[in-house]
Amino acid sequence: MKLLFNNWLNEFESELPVTSTLRIISPFLSKSTVVNLSKKFSLENLELITRFNLNDFSTGVSDLEAINFIYQNGGKIFGVKGLHSKVYIFDNRKAIVSSSNFTENGLVKNHEAGILIRDLCTIDNLLQYYNNLKTISNEFNPSKYATWKEELVSNPASLNFPIFNDYGGIQPIIDQSKNYYIKFFGAANDRVALDFQVQQEVDDALCHYACGFSINKRPRQIKSGDIIYMARMTKNPNDYAIFGKAIAIEHNDKRDIATDKEIVERSWKKDYPVYLRVRDSEFIDTIMRNCPFMEDLINDLNVHSFASTIEKHKNGEQKISIRRSYARKPYVKLSFDGAAWLENRFSNALISYGKIDSSFIESLPSSINV
Incomplete structure (x- = not known):
């Protein structure tokens, strides 16, 4: 295990050349960060779990265009309600658990902390956590993008109150015949x-x-x-x-x-x-x-x-x-x-x-x- 305080982006990017599949869990994204990743790693080998809460896109804390860019370049994107984790998994070799979202602020500007994990048992547990989230998620597709864009355009943003829907998945464990x-x-x-x-x-x-x-x-x-x-x-x-x-x-x-x-x-x-x-x-x-x-x-x-x-x-x-x-x-x-x-x-x-x-x-x- 290695503690990461400064320049953790360098640690992240150093793993990309030897990674076949990159799995990211990040509630928020920025397009500039995703575009920069595409210059160093094929997005066809990227899986991302994030949030599909339109309030995040409306207020600018996340970017719907970043999600669409990943999709257009062959990546897979999944949405989960209430997501707060930030995890970066490189195949089944290494992982980073961090306070940082996959945004320019998170990677470069903010004071963030994390750990680099090499222990294979811990990485297996993280992969299981990732797969559990993926199981309950909703997957992104072009029709969702068009619908969400229309909803965002037709309802001007309000910083005082979230007026949009959250289209992320949630564990289907509720019997809806009951209250x-x-x-x-x-x-x-x-x-x-x-x-x-x-x-x-x-x-x-x-x-x-x-x-x-x-x-x-x-x-x-x-x-x-x-x-x-x-x-x-x-x-x-x-x-x-x-x-x-x-x-x-x-x-x-x-x-x-x-x-x-x-x-x-x-x-x-x-x-x-x-x-x-x-x-x-x-x-x-x-x-x-x-x-x-x-x-x-x-x-x-x-x-x-x-x-x-x-x-x-x-x-x-x-x-x-x-x-x-x-x-x-x-x-x-x-x-x-x-x-x-x-x-x-x-x-x-x-x-x-x-x-x-x-x-x-x-x-x-x-x-x-x-």
Whole structure:
């Protein structure tokens, strides 16, 4: 391994003469950088994974013409939503993992850092990561170029609000016959620290069998079989850590009210006595810091995060307040893109930290069987 701080472009270019296939992962591109590459390397042997978010092209942080230039010169280009990685793989010999995008600023002007990797096992892992992204991607073609150019021309750029679509691929793991929600736990004056244990939250909230609502906020929109993600309000920074997931059981006005015994067990149920019962709950066995966060979802998908914001976007609204869509509400309905984004990160967190053991869940107070 070799650390790269300065002149890493020289290291990159030195590998080109002995490389048969160059694979690049870079969210942003500039045409000048791509043209310069074409003078030193045949673009027919280039595969690139990038972003197809038209907002990037509209604001100038990436260049649609760079993508088209690669295609016209025989290269293959794939788009993935929410892409942030920057990786450069030379056959299966060497790789560079860097903070630098494949732009003039990234390669030459900015202060960037990276590592040159020669370890074949690590390179194999990077190739697997590359192929996983490629599997979920959408591939570029001339018809996409024409459609995107027309969309960009017909909708003048707004630096204050992203008005364009993101045509990148996203992992197709979502059953669109269901709806997906995030249920919030806590309050503005009741946020937990990032080192707060998920296990403690499950104990406090008893959310393994039900989510609580105030008497005037019955969850009538949610149907049996819908998916409920559970998010705890956190502080430093203020955010929502998504720590749990369950399958909803449709609310019944008579059945789904906390009993006197259940209010004694958890006094907060006096103010939130209405239940949305759930089944097959699972919780990440870690602290809040290691859970997926809602701000990351919004930063990656923007208006495409939630069902309500994507509907407003489709109706032509431009000044959409994403955070207002869930402010002072007990839950928010995800878009299918948002659900796919969250499921991917939630599943990865379960793999990394494990699931809270069933023996702990069984030790908690329970409710009626439904």
